[in-house]
Amino acid sequence: MKKRILAAVLTAVMAMGALTGCGSTGSKDNYTIGIMQYAVHGSLDNCREGFLQGLAEEGIVEGENLTIEYVNAQADNGTSAMTASNFVSKKVDMICAIATPCAMAAYNATMNTDIPVIYTAVSDPVEAGLANEDGTPVGNITGTSDALAVDAQLKMIREVLPEAKTIGIIYTTSEANSISTIAEYKALAGNYGFEIVDSGVTAMSEVALAAADVASKVDCITNLTDNTVVSALQTVLDEANKAGIPVFGSEVEQVKAGCVASMGLEYIELGKQTGKMAAKVLKGEAKASELNFEVISEPSLYVNFAAAEKIGLELPENYKTDAYQSFDEIVVQ
Incomplete structure (x- = not known):
């Protein structure tokens, strides 16, 4: 009799597992996510923070039912590839890739596995080969x-600098997102009477020379979300300050650090949006392969009055009231 009861109980448990998907990603009590971040700078850090917040809002909380394996690639593509392969060997439940090089490395490493990849801070997923048209x-x-609002940025620069003719951009030649964004800048610049002067670098060590050269040729510089260049932002700002020209950022952290203004993105919110997508996949509500990539809705105006004062630039009066967020000091982390 006991054997019959035990067999019945086991049958019931197995049936429940079949109904709930027990043993699959969608019903696990605990998850492990490998987070790989391409470089240390404010916007990518905010993406990671927002990602964890978005997961927590969906009931997946680090330290409770979530274990995080975190690696920063220090802007090195080889480290990105090695990290992705290591996560695969550990059989994590998901890889979160922050920035384009990490997303590409994670995609390549997981291609023959069932490990889903959720990326964020990828400016052009199509150009990077992560999405179809x-x-x-x-x-x-x-x-x-985190596709930049290039048209809005150009419009803002024209408002701030009504007499300017040239805009400088420094970018990393190996970052697909930067190349596609520069193409967009060049396509739209003429609508506002600008010419784009760009300079490509292959490593952070080349940024100082490129910044000095570009600053001597242009009326201002605008930054992309280029990971290598943003990691050397203070070098760009130093050269621009010597030339007495403003640098415009692409997001709030660059403005805090000394860029004059930006029609930029809020990366914590972008990270939250990513976390909620990840939660759907972990809970089994959808597969990553079924979800189109998403973009944040609207850019916001960020202004640093201290950065403008440093080079003697007077910003439009309405920026004091129209800015989503403004700063009266330069904060370098």
Whole structure:
């Protein structure tokens, strides 16, 4: 009799497991996510913070039912590839890739596995080979894009500098997102009477020379979300300050650190949006391969009055009231 009861109980448990998907990612009590971040700078840090917040809002909380394996690649592509392979060997439940080089490395490493990849801070997923033209994933990978509002940025620069003719951009030649964004700048610059002067670098050590050269040729510099260049932002700002020209940022952390203004993105919110997408996949509500990548809705105006005063630039009066967020000091972390 006892054997019959035990067999019945085991049958019931197995049936429940079949119904709830027991043993699959969608019903696990605990998850492990490998987070790989390309470089140390404010916007990517905010993405990571927002990602964890978004997961927590969906009931997946670090230290409770979530274990995080975190690696910063220090802006090195080889480290990105090695980290992605290491996460695969550990059989994590998901990889969160922050910035384009990490997303590409994670996609390549997981191609023959069932590990989903969720990315964030990827400016152009299509150009990076992570999505099709219609936004659908190319595999078990999806996430959020931080595509810059280039037209809005150009309009703002024209408001601040009505007499300016040239805009300088420094970018990393190996970052697909930077190359596609520069193409967009060049396509739209003429609408506002600007010429784009760009300079490519291959490593952070080259930024100082490129910044000095560009600053001597242009009326201002605008930053992209280029990971290598943003990591050397203070070098760019130093050269621009010597030339007495403003640097415009692409997001709030660059403005805090000394850029004059930006029509930029709020990266914590972008990270939250990514976290909520990740929660859907972990809970089994959708597969990464079924979710189109998402973009944040609208850019916001960020202003640093101290940075403008440093070079003797007077900002439009309405920026004091129209800015989503403004700063009266330069904060370098």
